[in-house]
Amino acid sequence: MNAVVTLLIGLVAIAVGYGVYAKSINKNVMNPDEKKATPAKMYMDGVDFTPANRNVLFGYQFKSIAALGPITGPIVAVQWGWLPALLWIIFGTFFIGWVQDFSTIMMGVREEGQSLGALSYRFVSPRARTILLTFIYFYLLLIMGAFGKIVGYDLMTNPAVPLGVLLVIGVGLLAGQMTYKWKMDIILTSAITVILAFVGIWLGTLPGVKNLFLAINGGETSPVVFGSVTQAQFIWSLVTLVICYFGAILPIWRWAQPINYVAFWIVFLGIAAGTVGLLVWRPSIPADFPAFTNWNGNLCAASDCSGLEKTPLALGALWPLLFVTIACGAISGWHSLVSSSGTARQLESEADALYVGGGAMFLEMFLAVLSLLTAVVGVGATTGFAGYVGMIAAGKNAGVFAVGLSEMMSRIGVPTSFGLPYGSVFLTLMALTIMYLVVRFMRVASAEFMGDKVPLFKNATFGSIVALLLSAVLIYTGFWARIWVLFGGANQLMAALTLLLITLWLMSKGKSYMWTLIPFVFMYITTIGALLLTAYNTIHQVMTTPGLAIDLVVGNWLAGLIAIYLVISALILGWDSLQAFQRQRAASVEAKAKV
């Protein structure tokens, strides 16, 4: 099959999903009223509640939901073959993804812009709010572990990348200075800083620079520092944490925001160049790249692994694990947080909710399909399926994306010697932009939970360091693939709980709710299954593998225990929700009887 046909399938799914299914739900169930004042207008406070133009909000929503998830998830999921991954991206978005994003916005708009915590308190139970917030804390910790490991690996495996990332950060700081202190024109600032960022990435490719970073890594084969952690991994993961520390401590205008601004252009131009390159190239999916490998995602059963230094970790059963491996791009709990606390409070008209929430989700689906193709045709066309297996075995998940993107960009004249580090810098920046925000949030959360008992937690530096130390434990230990699955599981469980909340809300309003209840049941059972399986896999591996390195033992135990905690929280919330569900049903029967 040609890659362009795959993109066309995605476009058809968008046309039918958005144009038919979503519009019909919007019209027949939600019934938006253009004349109704939204919370953004009714409670306008000039800060959180401020009406914004629908196009601006569409861009904001898309940028807020599309981080590393839609890019990395599909690349990892290709371990089961490209077809199951493609089908889940399309059907997941079609039946569940947009449903959650759009309905969360509508629920927020109709419930006066209340947050998910407040709504779960009202519709589920008082303890649901506390559980949800602790659940979110662990979820964010897993984001730090999964993203932090990717950034560390990305910086250590290609010595042409670190300088590019560090210089883009430096250029971002310059952008902040130019915008806020020197009050320079934003277009001029953008042009200067983006050009400087490109120069920075190019400088990283110079042989002298690469040799310097190779020396820092301790040579081509980096020496082991402890357990199975190498010197390069130790150094670059530490650098990542230090970058996050500054992002969490310094004022947003000084660090996080201008760096994110410059990073946005790197990412945006990369996606645009990759898409155009793919359309110019129009490659076919390589014949040796299997549509389906095997049920357990065991690459060595589908390809010859005898020449590899490390064998890739078999992820496990396609159901339930595929459905948590690809989270963003199909459905993600992160979106509900953005939609309820951010977008719902800025919506100018109820009629804009579908365009903003549903539209942004369908566009993210398109990004996920594009990312899938970077692995399947980008890497597949150059090194074949064996090349993909080799990169996954070496932990170069980010490398798969970089190779694929550079291959696509090379079709419009971007040399791969530049395209390769560009792809890696792109991916690293995407992760870092979320990681600052996460550490900031963890700091605020720990001050809220612990501040009264231990006043030290109210100190920003202390709170950030605690958050970073917890993240470091996850980053330096265990298997990345397991942490990714766990992160996906927490993310999907969050999505399932949001769908449940929406179902209860729809019931309370006497509206049709099967279109959210069925996705909830599927996601709830699937993610609990995935978390239990991950807990079993991690703990079982420790119990049955003699001589496992100490970092892997610690990481596996930690991953297993977090998975168990998440399952217990989900079961308590599920129980409370079942009671809330029965209450709502009884109330609606009573209301009907009165009529």
Add this chain to the structure above:
Amino acid sequence: MTEEKKPGFWSNIKSVLYGMAGHDMSRYALKTRGSMEHLFILITMGDLLGIPILPPYYSLRLLPYVVPQISTWKRRMLRERDLTDALA
């Protein structure tokens, strides 16, 4: 009454790009302004309650700037918040 002109294709694209690249920055600027307003209102709170804290001359100079902000400030202060507000 003149009919409002519909924005064109490029204007929409510009708005989407602005939403992706710059909307967060303006939201943060608004949040900073909100925090400053809280401090500003705190300074003149005494006079709002009828208890002069600052010398009345300065308060009287400041009050005209505070009055337009009172209604939005009240909404911000009285709104129920939770941790997820810190995320968006």
